[in-house]
Amino acid sequence: MRISLTTMFYNSKKYYSLLLVFALMFFVSNAQTTSMGKDFGFIQQLYNQKLYKEVIYAADNLDTSSFKIKQYDTLNYYKGICHFQINNNLLSKDFFLKVSNQSAHFIEANFYAAYNATYLKHFNESDTILNGIVLSTNDTLFNELVKIEKSGNALLKRRLNEYQYLDLKESGNYLAEKQRLNKTYTTLINHKRKSPLLAGIMSGILPGSGKWYAGKKGQAIAAFVTQLSLGLLTNEAYKNVGIKSIGCIGYASLFSLFYIGNIWGTVAIVKVADFEFNQTINHEVMVSLKLPLGYVFR
Secondary structure, three states: OHHHHHHHHHHHHHHHHHHHHHHHHHHHHHHHHHHHHHHHHHHHHHHHOOOHHHHHHHHHOOOOOOOOHHHHHHHHHHHHHHHHHOOOHHHHHHHHHOOOOOOOOHHHHHHHHHHHHHHOOOHHHHHHHHHOOOOOOOOHHHHHHHHHHHHHHHHHOOOHHHHHHHOOOOOOOOHHHHHHHHHHHHHHHHOOOOOHHHHHHHHHHOOOHHHHHOOOHHHHHHHHHHHHHHHHHHHHHHHHHOOOOHHHHHHHHHHHHHHHHHHHHHHHHHHHHHHHHHHHHHHHHHHHHHHHHHHHHO
């Protein structure tokens, strides 16, 4: 009987010990979940207040070991938006691409990822992301947005045949953006690119002609008059006091300096004009790609 009572006491002690262990495990797990919920709620508050840098810092220091897929998706979505708002486009793209197709933000995340890739001049990656967005034929709003984004990529790549193939009609949704993109396409079609080499050669043959070719008619006239005047003064000094005179050498040096400077300046003007033209075009396209995202998702 004593052995039986001892055994029963031992077994009951073991049983209560196991219950205590399970109770502690439940308490710790519940505490971690509660803490995680509070931390995540804090991040949501920061996000709602548009404190984007603070959201990123808090999210980077958050214990995600107990997160489920939905929570990971929401966190990556927040990070993507926050990095986008502070112009960290590469990180923004990477976080958006981590959002799974189980998330309610999946389509939005992919559109933003595609835009970020375009901003980074990763045009092929952008097109690949857009092609990966599976939509029904009835989803007109998103299908038209895909077409706009692809059309913008075609213009930025200067693949005008590709843009023409996409056939961006000025109807339905995003009318202003479609009109802007079509206007940009027309500008590119009609644009006659100036050759820096040809402009330099023209300036070497006839000072000012290269600038006239570049569309800088006022500068062209000024360059021609300056070179003509220095040439006449050099010739006059040569006739009157000889080639070795200070006056002749001085005027000849100025003539040579302005002559070379005019050629170099003409080449630079054409290059700068071409750069500014392309910058303006690219800016117009990027505006047309960004605005619809704000209309649809924000």
